[in-house]
Amino acid sequence: MSELLLEIADDELILGWRDSEWTGIAPFLEEDVAFSSIAQNEVGHARALYELTARELGTTADELAFDREPAEYRCSELVELRLPEWERTIARHVLYEQADAERLERLKASDDPEVAGLAAKIDREEIYHRLHAEMWHERLKDEPRYVEALEELRPLVGKRNGHTPELTTLWEEMTSVRRSQPAGTTW
């Protein structure tokens, strides 16, 4: 179970990080607020999942999120890519939300009440992510660039037998503050 939870947590953390790269530069103000909020939610979900897994594994959420080597992450290639084109970002968002919805349904049916409860909580926020993804899909579904992006990215959903070099670049950035902490510092 903790492997599946880590897989989801890693997906949410990395995707949240990638989506947050649009903060301040999304196509227009309202979308900037909405998409940043989605990114923030994903990181929040990652944190809750890491905390649950950390209790099982006897470690901490921060250690799971930031102290592993890139190769140890279980995220899919889909979320790792830096996508500075809006239509590709939306294509990823749509593909991810579909796959995530199915995964959350399975998790909500878990025998572990803590896992099922957390999945239900996460799903209540994901409803709005899915609405957001669906309305963009409706808007763009006849745009060739968007259709191309969907085709390009679809094979990467759930592709977990390795990582793209882009994960390493992101990892460097994501963990730099954590790694710059002088040994022995406590708060």
Add this chain to the structure above:
Amino acid sequence: MIYEVFRQERKGQAFQHAGSVEAADEHFAESYAREQFGRRGESVALWVVERGSIMRIEEFVDELNRNYHRVDGYPLKEKLKEARERAAPRDR
């Protein structure tokens, strides 16, 4: 399109204008209104309405200058002051 958003802070209270969002259609408007005016628990309900659907009235005719129709038609301040002085004359 511009959508005007009104929000209700607590159940039973009057809705107040919160601001506006620019959105391609009502689905986008709903999403953006939720994100901007609802996600921090600051509202219990929102009204989202396309600006063109709002009836706007801004001509208020008063050709004969009937100031007794207006809220300032009867200045009470002076009258109240006189009445008070009649009731309790200040001895100075």
